Amino acid sequence: MSFSYGEGQFRSGIPYNDRHNHSAISKMQHQYWVTKETVFRKLGKKEDSNIVASDAELDAKLELFKSIQDSCFDLQRIIDKYQERICLLAQEENAMGRFLKDAGRHDKTGAGNVMINLGKTLSHAGQQRISLRSPLLRLFQEVETFRHRAIEDTNRTVLAMERARTEYRASLSWMKDVSQELDPDTYKQMEKFRKVQDTVKQSKVVFDRYKLDCLQKVDLLAAARCNMFSHALILYHNVMLQFANSTFEALHSIATSCNEHKKFEFNVVKELSEMKLGEEGTPNEETSGALDQSLQETDEKIAALLLIFFLELAL
Template sequence: MDGFVGDLLGEDSSVVARMQKKFWKTKQVLIKATGKKEDEYVVASDADLDAKLEFFRSVQSTCTELLKVIEKYQHRITRLSQEENELGLFLRFQAEHDRTKAGNMMDATSKALCASAKKRMALCAPLKRLHQEVETFRRRAIADTLLTVGRMEKARTEYRGALLWMKDVSQELDPDTYKQLEKFRKVQGQVRATKSQFEKLKNDVCQKVDMLGASRCNMLSHSLCNYQTTLLHFWEKTAQALSGIHDAFQGHVPYQFTTLKDLRDPLEQITAAQQGAPDDKVLQDDTGSLWFNPP
């Protein structure tokens, strides 16, 4: 009977301990959510961890933005190639009806533009590969690190909650009172256990973030190298074709163009001319143009 009562008392104390643990953990969550100031020494001890987390968030956000930029870039390349090809076809059509040297220039330019549009589309292949690798990196490496960060944050909350609990108990501690001293030792054991778990996950997070940064550098170096090679090849071929057109028609007299900057209604011009000269001096010829009869 005494053993049964002792088990009940032990179970009750265990339930109370769990409730107290949850209470201080919840209090720590509220402190973090409301932005209240925490112990400066505890915060300073996690400075290296917070720096790693800041870097991780940067990697996470920049990868998402990079995916969006690659998608827009591919779309713009496709549209530009289509417009360039349309311009080349237009010049080819005009060259078929123009047998002058200008027609020859339009024909040569149309070939260069159509070829440039075709070569530019080759950029989409390395960009597509880069998009796939960044997406895989985001779904696997970043997601795995994010899970570890979540477990670490949970352990840190429990550890800091235990520190709050121990601080509260220590303020009322009387070394001469056995029950209070025993309670303090139990809380101290809780702090040690939560700290051990937190330190382990803290090291895991720091190692994974370092590996994440190195993996991202290797991935971008490899993928962007292929893109750079394709881009340089495209510009070399395009510059060579356009330079050939420039050299072939060197010395050709250029056309002189006149640009109309303002268009006015002819009726307004007639009205203005009539208001600026006497009626008997404003005459109109057979072509509809105005001229003034000298006095």
Template sequence: MNSYSGTNYDRWSYEQAAKGGTLADTPINKLQHKFWVAKQKVSRKLGKEEDEHIVASDSQLDAKLELYKSIESTTCRLQFLMEQYQDRIYFLAGEENALGRFLKEEGKKDKTRAGKMMIAAGKTMSYTGQQRLAIRVPLVRLYQEVETFRLRAIKDMKQTVETMEKVRNEYRGALMWMKNVSTELDPDTFRQLEKFRKVQIHVKDSKKRFDKLAVDCLQKIDLLAASRCNMFSHALIMYQNTLVSFWDKTAKTMNHVNNGFKGYQHYEFSVIKDLATPAQEWIY
């Protein structure tokens, strides 16, 4: 092995590592590599500054990761709001139906034209409450689409990101290890040079795996964003059409009731300003 030197040695050592050789896989090397990887994880957790050039090289990936985090958080938030929205629709439809029944019952007790108006308004409110429940149908469909998107697409993306982050920590830990070894490197000392080359193998192997996963993340996040837009463009059409149909039906019903009672004389209320004359002051 001593006959190998320079670039020939680098090529040979890297080929041995790629073939599963033991040059860079000795227990000591593994332990040292794990130490620097753990140190890298701790540094990131504590928010310590990293090499600006390394951070800048991952700027495109980090920007895409921010997009992924936004997609994940807004999707979960949307699902929560849709649950609340459906509850509000149920509550509002129930209140409209209850108000409609009340107006119809009280209208039957009043034999004047006002009673007829109360009955008509009550029927309109009950009809509105029934029609409002139809909005829930496209909402359930949209909720299912969002849930499937979250449980499958986002979950798969999360696993890819976690794997990438693990490999990125290994890669940056290997870089920290190589930087530490290079500060003590003496080109005239064969053992130190051999140790440096072993560390280089770890760096090259980690970088190769990290680059592959980084490309996977970039492509998957773009696909994730496009898939979400495509999902909304299809699922929201049904909701929009149902909502427009609901307002058309209820508006026509209310206009019909309004036109049927045109010219009706409204009640004239008399406001009593004083209920009694002011009490006279006692004269002693």
């Protein structure tokens, strides 16, 4: 290819400066449509149904990724609170155990022995409950590592895919706008349409690559989470099962021993009332007369006191 340096032109006759300016204008126009698409997506503008339907599989995977991201964050927060509650419950069990043992030493009956045995069991259960924190802390660390590595890596791919999808949809909108004003007989408009079409093809190649990466990484992320739980939770399951069985056996033996002791007999003492009821539950005549006389005397005393009070005010 030969050049004509004196005129600053290529052999095609298009000035070099014009080609450079046209490229800069195309970039500005492309950036305009990208910005417009970004604003519309932020505002939640309804997009073309065909374009949305073509990304249905991708959107479903993104929902799965969002669910994994949120659930792992919530799980880590719950584990932290759960292990704190275990410590508080163990402290309360120890305190209750000490209280029962102290109360049992002062009780010389069979109930005292039961309280002592129950206090020892509760204290032992509180100590054994602390053993649940070890597998919980391991699970907490596993979830934290999973969040900071696997989820963050997938999130970076998702963000890159979203940028590529925005550029691809922006280029589609740009091509649609150019095609509406296209005149096949005009060379410049056809050339502009071809360049926009090339931009659409390039952005689609980039978007398809990130889309495939996203689909694969979300599937791997879901499988990795299941694998993490299957290994991290089995230790907690075994420790929890051992603790529950040992505590149940100890408490069951105490409940069985309670049946061997003599039961307490509770007698309800009825409160004595000033008004004795007859056999049919109604006041008798003597009680009614005494009650009426007492009320009359009380009224007379109140009237006398009020009379004295008003006389003093008058003086």
